[in-house]
Structure formats: structure tokens, C-alpha cells
Amino acid sequence: MKPPRFSIPAMHLLTSLTYLSSTKIFTEATSDPSSGCKCQPSQPCWPDSDAWSKLNRTTNGALLKTVPPGIVCYPGPAYDKEACEKISEISVYRKWITESPFNVFQSGWNGNPCPPTNGTKAKEPCNSLLGSPVYVINATNPSQVEAGVKFAKKHNIRLIVKNTGHEFLGRSSGAHSLSIWTHNMRDAEFTESFQPKKCSKTKPHSAVTIGSGMQWRDLVILAHPHGKLVVTGGDPTVGCIGGFMQGGGHSPIGSKYGMAVDQVLEIKLVTPSGKYITANECENPEYFWALRGGGGGTFGVVTSATIKTYPTQPISVAIQTFNLTSNNTDIWWDWMAYVHSDIPRISDAGLMGYTFIFPNGTERFAYAAALMMVNGTAEEAADILKPVYANLTANSKYKDHIIYSHTNITFPDYMSYFTAFFQTGATQTGAAVLPSRLLDARALTEDPALFAATLKKMWSPFVGAYLGHLTAGPGVAQYKDVDMALNPAWRRTYNHFIAASGWDTPDQREIVLDNARNVLEYNLRKLAPGTGQYVNEALYGSEGWQAANWGANYPRLFSFKNKVDPQGVLYCFNCVGSEQWVEGPNGSLCRASWA
Template identity: 35%
Template sequence: MASFLHIGSALLLGAALVNGQTSATTATTTSLAPAQQTVSADSDSGVPLNTAETVQLTTEVLQNLTSQLNQTTVSYFDFGNATAATKRSTTGCKVFPGDWAWPIDFIWDIFDLLLGGRLIKTVPSASSCYPGWGDQSAAECAYVASVWNDSHFHMEDPTSVMWPLYQGRTCLPTGSNVTATCTLGGYPSYAVNVSNVAQIQLAVNFARNLNIRLVVKNTGHDFSGKSAGAGALSIWTHHLKSLRYIPSYSDSTYSGPAVKMGAGIQAQEVYEFAHANGITVIGGEGKTVGVAGGYILGGGHSPLGSIYGLAADQVLALEVVLPDGTFTTVTAATNPDLFWALRGGGGSTFGIVTSLVVKAYPKIGVTVGSITFGTSNVISADTFFEALKTYYSYFDAFTAAGTYVYFWVFPLGNGQYIFETHPFFAVNHTVDQFNTLIQPFVDDLSALGISVTPSGTYYDDFYDAWLAGFPLETVGSTTMLTGSRLFPRENFNNATLLNVTIAAHRQTLEQGYPILAFQMKADAPAGSVPNAANPAFRTMLMHGITSISWPATASSAEILSAMNTMTNDVLGPWRAVSPNSGAYMSESDLLEPNFQQAFYGSNYARLYSLKQKYDPCGVLYAPTAVGSEDWTVSSADGLPDQNGRLCHV
């Protein structure tokens, strides 16, 4: 739309057609411009605001709106934690489509005008496969089906998620949709395609003041449906793509190079940018992970974690829209409480981050290696698990050397197993240094009768090594669920604990469940400012993941049974051998018992207190996020998904 959007003559402006009431101001001819003002780029972070951040909603803009809209309508977009809004939002349920309090189309139209035409009414990403949406097309449906498992498809859609199990399994592109229907399910009703801060502020205020559920989507790349929500308004930050290299950044906590990245930046984008500038930046293993979104806010493990710690440890400053709609800079000096909480305390919780300033490091070389062994006619299952235990016993030495290994252990059936590294990521190692590091392990395998011939390729830059080592992740499944555990150092250094750990993992594999794991450490870097990352990260040497699956035609009851099997029978033994540890919230079992301890540890009480301070209205909710126990979703299918009304407990 153009910058000025016209409302025809005799249109009722400012109609408060909400709650069944009408209060309007009649105008003959008028135009309604986007509700925004360009402000100074100065920031308390010491790094100027990016262009999107200088375009803000201000009290002056709201005051000017009263000449065009009546006071009631303007109040929908006002700042603050009004007592009435707090009371309304913390009792009962969020307003849902079809409720008498749901805004009529006319109010959504005004909202769109104030946004500058950035409001999107949701159409399911596979709508072309079904009648009723006006776009049914066999050719388009076939295309959607062909790219459904590609994360790029979902990240470019304003509301689709990469794990559609949590959307409610409706409107799938293939015959696996057992209901054969196409509804929004857990997709939000509307999304704001954000291009500036003012649009985020308008959306936050609108959702808070009208008690509408609010969700935030960057890429939709998560394992718990955190960016889904039936009847919600979604803030889509995917297109906030600014990047700035700061050769010399300095504050009271750090002095050195840094990078400022917009909230929509993904791993491949920031790695390419760092490569072009001759530096290294910490990000995720997956190509499409939104680095400045839930990844960093949830802690964020990295292929460089054994050397530099978590992604959350790299943050120097954040620009944030708070639940009251205000925009603020968060640093160790300006707001130490939020600076602590936002770095590891979880996404969609304390505010909506628009950009981050993070540390940058010198260019670093990596050897990408490979090791494989498995059962055979001469290698029994017992020998295989002895070899796996031997590998585990090297975790401390390997991580101390700075390595990061993504490894798979697969049950092949009939007592057969295979171990593979994908890859052995030897940071700051030449091929010769890699071979020297692993030779004692190779010798120990040889003593067990297992001959391996490791291979390795050296890359003089992290980006090239990462590109070669980690393939694009497959997404889009509705027939499986993952769960995880962070296993502490003591489980691999103490002989007794090592034995019970390998026994628990053998039980998992013998039952037919795979293990996909990261051998890594994430100790807090020396001199770093403390943050809210799960304390279990600081003692771990293994982030283990497993999965359970079910037929495409499984009923909701059968899926729920499988979920409970994962929680209790599969992950139960893992918890039993690491009772004082936890799990990584971004790659975890949604039904994790006592998630507060598992995902946040001893930090939870402080985090919950800060949640009540900064978000008393409960504007931001996500499954297993801080304060989520105060809410429940009345799911339409009885599964722990987002396909239902959000209500206060």
C-alpha cells in the first residue's frame, strides 16, 4: 500500500465496534497515515539504531491520531499496563475469533492502515490442496508437497511452522492428513509482516489492550510450536535483516570486534557476513535457525561452544520492545535484570528483540572429520557398546581440545547398531592435529577388534567448514516427536556413572529408538557477565536427543500415548542417570516433567519474578516459557499443541 491510505467519504472513523458497542466519529474525506515517527538513531548500546529501529510509535503519534480516530479506538494502540488490561488478561481466556469481544473486520482494517499495510490475514500454507480458500490448484499443491520438508518453505511463510504437529495436523499437503480438512488450527489468525519497530509496538499494544493472544515468529524453527497459537496475532520478524560490523566495540564488560544483527538474521546469513569480513560469529548448527530469535534467547549451543561458550554468552546489547509497548536498549549498565534474563531465559517471554550486538572473533580454522563403526559378523553388540562407552570416556579430553561432534547411533534391528559422526568438528585443528587428538581413541577401538580409518578435511575458515559439515535439516513431520537431555561431565569421568549412562543409552537403542547427540561443552567464558542460561549447560559434555514415531494414520489418542511413552519410558532412564541436570528448552520434550527445573534450573524463581514485573498482563506466552504454567491451551484434538483457546489457569 502507499504511505497514505485513504478511507472514503462518509466512513465511520474510530468505530469502537468491539464488545458489541458502537462509538464513531463521522468524517467526510480523510486519510490515515501509518502510525510512526522517525526518531534519533542514538542508542545506549553505543551502536546506532538500524533504520527499522528509528521508526517508532510515540505518544505524539497517538495524540495526533485523536484528530482522526475517537479516543476509544486510539486507546487500543496506547502504551502502558493499565489496571483494567491487567485484570482482564490475567483472568479467564484470551479473546478468541467468534467471541463477542473479538474485533470486527473494520477494526482490523484500521489496524492495517496504522501498520502501513503490513497486516496479513492467515491462509494456511497448504491451502491450495483444499477447497474453500479460493486458491485450490493441483499443480500448486504438488509443489507444496514437494517442498514441505524443506525449512526454507516454512520460514518464508508468515505463519507456517516447521513442526506442524503443534499446529494441530490440519491442512497438510498430503494424504497423511487423517482429518482431510483445512482449517487454521493452531496457525495465528493474523500476522504483522514487520519492517519497523512501530509495527511491533502497535501489535503489542493492540494485543494487550484487547486481550488477544500474541505470538512471535522469526523462522518457525522450533520443536514445541512456540510461534503457533490459535486465534493469535503474530509478530513476524523474519524480514528484519540488518547487519553491521563494528571493528572496535567497547563497554565496561568487553572490548573488541562485534556485530549488530537484526532479529530476522539466520545462521547462514550471519556466517556469510562474518566470512566476508574476516571474522567469526557464534551461531547455530542449522542453516535456517534464527540466530537473534529464540536461539540466543534460549541459550543456544554452537559448533564453537567448546571454545567460546553459549550464544547467549556473546550478547553485549539488545534492542527490545517490552510488553507495555515501549522500546528500550538493554545492556549490563542500562538494565542488568533484563540483560540477565533475556540472555538464556527464553524467547517470547520478556520482550520482542529487534536486534542484538554480539562479540566477534578472529578467523579460525577447522578440520571436519568422520569416524564410523558398527556391529558385524565379528563385532558383537556387547563389543559395540563397549566401543561406545570408550568414546564417551574421551568426551572431557575432546571438548577440552575445543571440538564439537554431532554423532548418531542407530539401531538397525536384529541386534545390529551403527555409530557415525556427522561430523567430528575439530575447531582450531589441522588434519595432523585432529589425527593426533583421536589416535588414542582409535587405538582403544583397535584393542576391541574394531578397525577405523578416520578421514578429515581442513578448512582455514569456520564458514567453509560449517558449510561442508552440516546439511540442511529436514522438517515438516507430523509423525514423530523428539526429546533430549544434557548429560553432565561427571557421567563420563566417573566410572560408575559412565556405566549407568551407557546402560541407559543401550536400553534406549535396544528398544528401537535412535540417539542423535552433540559432544560439546558450554562452560561460561572467563570474565563473562552472568546470564539466565540453564545452569545444566555449564556442566554438560553431551546433549543427547532421541525420537519416537507413529503411523501417519494414528489417532490423537495413539499419538498422546506415544508422547507419554517418550516422556516416561524413553527419557525416564536418562533423567535417572542425570538427576541434577536438565534439558535444552529449544530441543526438548514438550511434556518434560517439572520443566521449570529441567529448562531453567536454579534461575527459575528469579526469572518468574521478572516475568511478573515486566509482563503483568501476560502478553507473551509460549509453551514451557517462564510463566507458562499460569496458562493452558484448550486444544481441539486433546494433544499438547496450540490448536485451541489460551486460558488463564
């Protein structure tokens, strides 16, 4: 089994893919929603060219017909050797993904139609879009989004939303669909005192209003001249207020300021009925509740949001490593259990960041952590970790088998830290699998022997790395009394932990997924049975995903989804209400009652 490739940061290393199979192939959908199935291009219900032309005029020429960029490498009229060589060169960069209306972060999600061939001509022509949309609206204003939503609803067409395509669960792909691409809605307006109109119960706060296409690197750079920082994600290419924010949005500075949903003061969106509205604590409060943690692509298409800003701060980083120097893996996992048991202490003391456990040879392992402190000195950060090193060097059980290193780096402001640590990585082919769990203090500290045994039991050639996100802690817990859709388990979480796996070719898929469900996810649930998982970084098709993603909030979310979107205009797998639908092997999407 070829292990997946990894790059910092942890939460954007992998994606997961599996397909539901259906016992029936649905082929008789009509444009009537009561038929139970979404319309497909091969069916009479599909809009004719005049209807699509009218949509194009309504959106001022924003409608694009999907043409896989890699088609220039395939036999046919589009073949172009020079263009094929060029696209093969640039397709390894994420910028190519984010700036394309058609591509997605990991091509396994849409079946990878017409992949570039490194400049060589493919043997067979490319004749299928597979899981890509049929048409895309390049939206630059809310009226274009309104037109797209209304068109999809009228013609009973599957509707999807793509911002950057940086999506781990395939929710920005969809066969036989119309896509709304929000990437070019990128305005940013800063203010020192924002308060939603007619909403005195929301305290004024310095803020920035951003379009839904804004990405974190760009916003960090824009905020710097204003002397501000924003609660970012951990990857420069991630969209600020798309699925990231709507799913919760953990942050490298979350243990200080909270999650992305904790920063939102107001949201503007187009509802599933095609209406453009404002949502805040006082206006459309139920939408405001649902969009803060209920997941993207479900309750509407967000076009802009206003989020809090804070004075920029110096950032001190402690880079910590441990390496196993012998083949005694029992000692290693025992030490890892101790290191993880110390996470609540160091988090409460002000450290936050990311950890990695990965193979360092056939029988050896390494651990690396980038732990940072907001507005603290390098000495303060190092002092917090001194008890860990003292335990290692003083304990004969460990010191003959494990060595450590420690490096300090200080940055004068948040922009310097972010741009140095979070670089744009390469694209990835195939798909990744993300069994994960929110680990609270009990899971981390109560039974170190169980923790060590669990990590040892799960490790196999299927696993590429264990990824830890120390991004919750006291900063997230401070919002525990705020009413929103976010999984309440986040408020007592210290470590969002992923056992990262993946596959490169479809023939590996089932065996990898079987291990992910029955070994990795099973053991993580036993380790922390009362918590849950992060909706944006979880196993696709996770068992009991409703409660795992949203806890006690799911019934309310399900009821609201059926209230505002009874036709199922917006659908994504393992999203709220998606259990009412079934994806067939031919790309059909039908009501579950028809399966």
C-alpha cells in the same frame, strides 16, 4: 512404529508435540483480562473488522490474514490444480517454511491445516486454521512490533512470535492468536569496536548488529569478507537471535568460544507493555539478564542484537565411525560407554562437534561423529583420537565385533566449513519427541556400566537415534562467573544428549509420549540427576521442566516475568510463567486458576 527421519545436524533433527487437555472447555472469555481467558474469534470480545483495518493502517499495510498455503488443493473457490502441484513440490524444502508467514518447521505443532496433497484434490474442504494464528504482522521495523504488542494487550489476544518457524517445541504456533513475524528484519552492520553507550564496564569487542530475522547461513556468508566468524547454530535456516539465542544457543564451535548468549553485547526489544527499549549490562540490565537464556517468546519481542565476532580460523574435521559387525549388542553398548567416557578428555583437548548412534540392520548399530578443531591441523585432531583406536584394536573384547574408520578434512576458514557441513534439509510432518539431558563429566565417566546399561535399556523401536552434541566443554565453562539466566548446568556440561523419538500420525502420539516420559526421560535423569536439559531441545511437557530448564535461576525468572508481563501478553508452553496458564482442547488459553 515408523521411526522418524534424520539429517545433520543433530540439534535440528526433530521436534516434539503433545497437547495439554483440560477438564473444562472455556467458552465465555471477554476482552477483560480479569475474565481469565484469552479472546477467541467466535466471541464478542474479538476485535471487529474496523479494529483490524486500523491495525493494518498503523503497521503500514503489514497485517496479513492467515490463509493456509495448501488450501489450493482443497474443494472451494481457492482450488487451483496447477498451484497445488507447485506447492506440493516446494513444500518439502525448509526455505518454504522460513519464507512463509504462516508455516512452521514441523506441521504437527499447528495441527497441519490444509496440508498439500501432491497435486490431487482433497475430498473435504479446508475450513479450519487449527493451531495457526488468525492474523500475522509482517514486521520490518520496531514500530510495527510495538503496534502488534499493544493491540494484543488491549484486546486480550494471544500473541506469538515467529522468526523462521524452525522451532522444536511449537512456540511459534498458537490457536486464535496474532503472530508477529520477524523474518524480514535482516539488517547487518559490522564494527571493529562495539561498546554499549554509557556502559564502560563492557569491554569493546568486534561485533555485528543484526536484525531478528537474520539466519545463520546468511550471516556466515556476510561475515566472511570482513574476515570474521560468528558463534553460529548448526543449521543454516535457524534464526540467529530469536528463540535460539534467547534459549542459550549451543554451537559447533561452542567448546572454543562459548554459547550464543555468551556473545551478546546488547539487545533491542519491544517489551510486553509495547515499549521499545535497549538492554545491556548498564541499561535495563534485568531484561539483559533474562533474555540471555531465559527463553524466547517470553520477556519481549527482540528486534535486533549486537553479538561478538572473531577472526575467522581454519577448521579441521575428523570424521569417525564405528560399526558393530556381530550381533553382540552388549559389547556394542559397553564400547559406546567407553567412547562417551572419553568425551571430557577430547573436549578439553580441543575437539567438538556432533555424534550419532543409529541402527545398522536388525541387530546391529553404527556410530558416526563429525569432530572439529578450531585453528588446528588434521594431524592434531587425529592424534587426539588415537588412544580410542588403540584401545579398540588392542582389546580382544572389542576388536572381533567392532570396526572403525577415520577421515580428515581441512577447511581454510569457517565459512567453508559451515556451508559444506550444514545443508538445508527437508521439512518434516508429524512431530518429534526430544527427551534430553545435559551430561557432565560425572555422568560420562563415573560409572561406565550404568551408562552402557542405560543406553541399552532405552533403545527400542520408539527411538530413531541417539544424538550427542559436544558443544559445551571448556569454551562454555569459561563464562561460568557471568550472571545470566542460562541454566548454570551448561557451564559443566560436555554432552547435550538426546534420545530422539517421534510420531507421524496423531494415533501414535500417546504411546510415543508415554515411552518418552517413562523410559527415555526417566533413565536420562537417573544418569545425570543433578544437571538439567536444553530449553530449546527438550521433551514437551517434561516433568519438572522449570528446574530442568533453568536450575536455580527459575525463581528469579518467574518473578521478573510476573513483574514485566502480569497480563500474560506473551505465552508459550513450558516457558517461564506458563504454569499459570492452561491450553484447552478447543484452543482456549486460560488462567490455570480457572481450569
